[in-house]
Amino acid sequence: xxxxxxxxxxxxxxxxxxxxxxxxxxxxxxxxxxxxxxxxxxxxxxxxxxxxxxxxxxxxxxxxxxxxxxxxxxxxxxxxxxxxxxxxxxxxxxxxxxxxxxxxxxxxxxxxxxxxxxxxxxxxxxxxxxxxxxxxxxxxxxxxxxxxxxxxxxxxxxxxxxxxxxxxxxxxxxxxxxxxxxxxxxxxxxxxxxxxxxxxxxxxxxxxxxxxxxxxxxxxxxxxxxxxxxxxxxxxxxxxxxxxxxxxxxxxxxxxxxxxxx
Amino acid sequence: xxxxxxxxxxxxxxxxxxxxxxxxxxxxxxxxxxxxxxxxxxxxxxxxxxxxxxxxxxxxxxxxxxxxxxxxxxxxxxxxxxxxxxxxxxxxxxxxxxxxxxxxxxxxxxxxxxxxxxxxxxxxxxxxxxxxxxxxxxxxxxxxxxxxxxxxxxxxxxxxxxxxxxxxxxxxxxxxxxxxxxxxxxxxxxxxxxxxxxxxxxxxxxxxxxxxxxxxxxxxxxxxxxxxxxxxxxxxxxxxxxxxxxxxxxxxxxx
Numbered sequence: 379x380x381x382x383x384x385x386x387x388x389x390x391x392x393x394x395x396x397x398x399x400x401x402x403x404x405x406x407x408x409x410x411x412x413x414x415x416x417x418x419x420x421x422x423x424x425x426x427x428x429x430x431x432x433x434x435x436x437x438x439x440x441x442x443x444x445x446x447x448x449x450x451x452x453x454x455x456x457x458x459x460x461x462x463x464x465x466x467x468x469x470x471x472x473x474x475x476x477x478x479x480x481x482x483x484x485x486x487x488x489x490x491x492x493x494x495x496x497x498x499x500x501x502x503x504x505x506x507x508x509x510x511x512x513x514x515x516x517x518x519x520x521x522x523x524x525x526x527x528x529x530x531x532x533x534x535x536x537x538x539x540x541x542x543x544x545x546x547x548x549x550x551x552x553x554x555x556x557x558x559x560x561x562x563x564x565x566x567x568x569x570x571x572x573x574x575x576x577x578x579x580x581x582x583x584x585x586x587x588x589x590x591x592x593x594x595x596x597x598x599x600x601x602x603x604x605x606x607x608x609x610x611x612x613x614x615x616x617x618x619x620x621x622x623x624x625x626x627x628x629x630x631x632x633x634x635x636x637x638x639x640x
Numbered sequence: 641x642x643x644x645x646x647x648x649x650x651x652x653x654x655x656x657x658x659x660x661x662x663x664x665x666x667x668x669x670x671x672x673x674x675x676x677x678x679x680x681x682x683x684x685x686x687x688x689x690x691x692x693x694x695x696x697x698x699x700x701x702x703x704x705x706x707x708x709x710x711x712x713x714x715x716x717x718x719x720x721x722x723x724x725x726x727x728x729x730x731x732x733x734x735x736x737x738x739x740x741x742x743x744x745x746x747x748x749x750x751x752x753x754x755x756x757x758x759x760x761x762x763x764x765x766x767x768x769x770x771x772x773x774x775x776x777x778x779x780x781x782x783x784x785x786x787x788x789x790x791x792x793x794x795x796x797x798x799x800x801x802x803x804x805x806x807x808x809x810x811x812x813x814x815x816x817x818x819x820x821x822x823x824x825x826x827x828x829x830x831x832x833x834x835x836x837x838x839x840x841x842x843x844x845x846x847x848x849x850x851x852x853x854x855x856x857x858x859x860x861x862x863x864x865x866x867x868x869x870x871x872x873x874x875x876x877x878x879x880x881x882x883x884x885x886x887x888x889x890x891x892x893x894x895x
Contacts, residue, residue: 532692533722535710537736537784547735551726628726628764 416597424602438606440582444500444572448507449565456512457557460519461549470520477516485509486574493579503575503583510571511564515557522556523549555629558622565618566611573607641668641703643788643820644689649698651684658684660846661698664839668703668787671814671821673831675883676841677890682824683719685841686792689822690716703787714788715781719796721773723765729776730761736784751779755809771802775809782813789814791823795830807834808863815860828883832857832875833866840882843890851882 382390398418404410405417412420428434463470463477489506496502526549534548576585584603591599644666651658658681666672674682687693688700691711700707702714715736723732733751737744752761755775765773774794781789791810795803811834814821825831831838832855840851855875857866866872 529718529720529722530724532690533716533718534724534735534739535692536690536714536716537780538710538712538739540739543739547727548724551724554726626726628728628766630766 412597413595414597416601420598421601421605424598425605428602428606434587434606437582437584437587438610440500441569441572441576441584441607442610444503444575444583445507445565445569447500447504448572449511449568451504452508452511452564452568453515453557453561455508456515456560457519459512460516460553461523461545464520464523465545465549477513481513481517486571489575489578492575498579498581503572503580503585506575507568507571510567514560514564514567518556518560519553522553525556526552554625558618558626561618561622562615565614569607569611569614642666642701643668643670643703644822645701646685646688647699647701649685649688649695649700651681651688651693652696657846658844659688659841660848662848663698664849666820666822668820669818670837671823671835672837672839673823673825673835674839674841675825675828675831675879676847677843677883677887678826679890679894680841680844680847680886682826682841683792686716686790686822686824689788690714690790692716711788713786714790715784715786717777717781717789717791717794719793721765721777723773723776723780725765728762728764729757729768732765732776733779733783735780740784747783748779751783755779770798771806774798774806778806778809778813787819789819789821791821793825796825796827803830804863810834811861811863828876828879829867832872832879833861833863838879840879840886843886843893850886851879853879853882 401410401415402418405412405415463473485506488509489502492502492505496505530552531544531548534544539547573583573585573588576583577589578585580586584607588600588603591597591603642665644664646662646664649662650660662685674685676682684693688695689702689707689711691707691709691714702711724735727735730748730752731738734744734748737747749761752758755778757772757775757779760768760772765776768776777794795806798806807830810821821835823831823834828838835855837855838853839849840853841847842850853875857869857871857875
């Protein structure tokens with residue numbers, strides 16, 4: 379999206395304020411049952427209460443560590459496999475149906491199995507996150523390497539590039555645009571996946587906190603956990619945007635849509 | 641010394657033959673243009689000489705050695721933009737030297753000046769005009785000091801005036817360099833003004849060489865005034881009568 383003008387920002391703030399205001403008013407006036415819907419002021423209050431009390435930081439740290447690990451491992455595996463399968467047509471064709479099948483599996487259903495395999499600690503969550511991140515990054519890298527302009531490839535070959543130099547100077551930079559569009563999505567998915575993992579069985583993490591709140595029908599706690607996560611996803615997304623803008627500075631400034639935040 | 645020797649070179653693609661039985665010698669140090677109607681396999685011929693394509697039949701020798709794989713003695717200037725868009729102008733120019741593991745900074749800056757792009761070293765290709773990008777491509781392909789320069793309609797996309805300037809710059813670079821240039825174009829005027837010899841290809845598919853015309857215009861040439869000289873017109877008419885026939889054939893076939 380093009381950077382919104384000052385007037386649009388005001389409208390955007392107005393929309394958000396209207397939504398929260400209606401919710402707040404509805405819950406306070408009794409049109410919405412506070413037990414089911416909580417109230418924005420309560421949710422915000424809870425978030426601050428958590429942040430001040432401090433125990434939430436441990437949970438947040440655990441969730442972020444899991445998300446980071448699954449993101450890092452998933453991206454690494456996805457980029458490497460994407461490269462190899464795109465560059466070695468035999469392997470690409472060989473694995474093609476199996477990758478499709480694996481991608482079609484509902485991976486969230488694997489979460490309990492990962493709990494059995496890797497235990498209640500962070501690694502069962504990381505495993506779940508990796509299965510989600512890997513496929514997104516893999517498909518984009520694969521596509522990116524396949525779609526390298528053959529003309530640029532030929533030019534680099536004529537200038538004397540070895541296969542390694544081709545990878546470093548042509549294939550990676552060319553695939554980077556694709557890889558980045560997958561990073562935006564996979565960051566969000568990595569966090570969602572580990573939270574789902576925590577939710578299903580853990581003793582730490584934001585997912586655990588949300589599950590605890592849900593267990594005692596504490597709607598405010600559930601919303602507060604979600605709010606905290608959303609904020610984290612937005613901050614990480616903005617950091618990726620910066621990195622992307624720097625790494626893709628050779629591209630003409632975008633005239634059309636920017637990829638959405640993860 | 642023969643820079644490029646093609647012997648009965650045929651190249652087939654799925655379902656059709658691009659060039660057939662081409663035998664052609666290009667002496668070292670000459671500027672040779674290849675002309676022919678569109679779709680006559682000019683680019684195929686150049687890709688064969690570059691080693692980007694392998695001949696289906698026949699053989700290619702480069703300075704007396706059989707060509708297998710990429711032609712290491714040659715540089716290639718492509719018709720479309722082939723610069724690496726993620727590298728700055730300076731890095732693009734230096735690329736060939738860097739691939740060879742040579743320190744490239746100093747020479748690349750020299751070439752930057754030579755092609756008149758001082759101050760644009762840290763720009764990216766998308767920030768340049770079409771003519772400037774061609775200059776970068778020119779420096780990129782000449783910096784590695786190739787013995788053979790292959791050019792595939794490098795200036796086809798430029799406006800007439802920019803084109804005339806670039807043609808002049810190519811001649812300046814080539815003069816006294818002892819390099820062999822194979823220049824593919826569909827523009828007969830361009831071919832005559834630049835080269836020592838014009839090779840005419842027949843209409844495709846399965847095109848072959850149908851004529852070789854030495855161009856005896858004296859050098860150095862003034863490209864702006866050249867086209868008004870009587871000898872230029874004689875040559876033009878002689879080659880055009882051959883080219884005309886092939887163009888008509890190609891029209892008849894594609895109708």
